[in-house]
Amino acid sequence: MLTVDTLTVAYGAIPALHEASFTVGAGEVVALIGANGAGKSSLLKALMGLVAHRAGKLSLDEADLRGFSTRQRIARGFALSPEGRHVFPDLSVQENLDLGYLGRDAAEAMRRAEAMFALFPRLAERRRQLAGTMSGGEQQMLAIARAMMAGPRLLMLDEPTLGLAPIVVQQIGHFIDQVRKQGLSVIIAEQNAEMALGAADRAYVLENGHIVLAGTAADLLRDPAVKKAFLGL
Ligand SMILES: Nc1ncnc2c1ncn2[C@@H]1O[C@H](COP(=O)(O)OP(=O)(O)OP(=O)(O)O)[C@@H](O)[C@H]1O
Ligand SMILES: [Mg+2]
Numbered sequence: 001m002l003t004v005d006t007l008t009v010a011y012g013a014i015p016a017l018h019e020a021s022f023t024v025g026a027g028e029v030v031a032l033i034g035a036n037g038a039g040k041s042s043l044l045k046a047l048m049g050l051v052a053h054r055a056g057k058l059s060l061d062e063a064d065l066r067g068f069s070t071r072q073r074i075a076r077g078f079a080l081s082p083e084g085r086h087v088f089p090d091l092s093v094q095e096n097l098d099l100g101y102l103g104r105d106a107a108e109a110m111r112r113a114e115a116m117f118a119l120f121p122r123l124a125e126r127r128r129q130l131a132g133t134m135s136g137g138e139q140q141m142l143a144i145a146r147a148m149m150a151g152p153r154l155l156m157l158d159e160p161t162l163g164l165a166p167i168v169v170q171q172i173g174h175f176i177d178q179v180r181k182q183g184l185s186v187i188i189a190e191q192n193a194e195m196a197l198g199a200a201d202r203a204y205v206l207e208n209g210h211i212v213l214a215g216t217a218a219d220l221l222r223d224p225a226v227k228k229a230f231l232g233l
Helices: 040-048 070-076 093-100 106-119 121-125 136-148 166-181 193-199 217-222 224-230
Strands: 002-011 014-024 029-033 057-060 078-081 154-158 185-190 202-207 210-216
Touching: 002 040, 014 040, 014 202, 014 210, 029 040, 029 193, 040 070, 040 078, 040 154, 040 185, 070 078, 078 136, 093 106, 093 136, 106 121, 106 136, 106 166, 121 136, 136 154, 136 166, 154 166, 166 185, 166 193, 185 193, 193 217, 193 224, 202 217, 210 217, 217 224
Parallel strands: 029 185, 029 202, 078 154, 154 185
Antiparallel strands: 002 014, 002 057, 202 210
């Protein structure tokens, strides 16, 4: 579905991502693992068109998306739940979700919100609560749900489990399983390799802006270099 060749990002003279090539299939969950500063967020921001980037190819179902604005990429089905959650603290859960829906069909917005409440029952109980007063885990669920309101085909999650309790990490894993069954493609960027490889079909390992390893999640879980660098084994 998504094909990317030689994607490069630099901030002025600072290189962040060097000629990354990768694919994501329809209904596939792909993990991006790497330490601090490896280039995970830069890669996702480049896909969203949020940072300047170059690529030999960046296409969705053969349509060339290079030169597309963020808005156009969202219209094609890209959505990002950014690092650090970024919910609107003074708005309610429901209002945060409504902002994530970019169309004009109120009934459709309500249908999508209900689908999110079914996937994240914690949010359903709190739909009128101000987002800023919720726990970190609840805010993360809301950030993901808000990205889903745009009705993406490719959902990108940037460090969705950072700092969260194991039970919440599990719930996010369960969410990914559910949406994958509905045919959604997911890219999950994580330092928590155990979580990401547990959720993913395939994975890429990023180091200093370079993809240094690629394979099935099962193979990478067994890879000695991955075990040593990311799994504490
Ligand atoms: N706006 C920016 N201006 C300058 N340099 C940046 C900017 N954003 C990121 N960088 C640099 O680009 C490199 C990659 O950063 P990036 O945020 O993509 O890494 P990451 O893998 O997401 O790290 P983390 O796990 O800490 O979120 C780093 O060296 C970082 O300092
Ligand atoms: Mg990051």
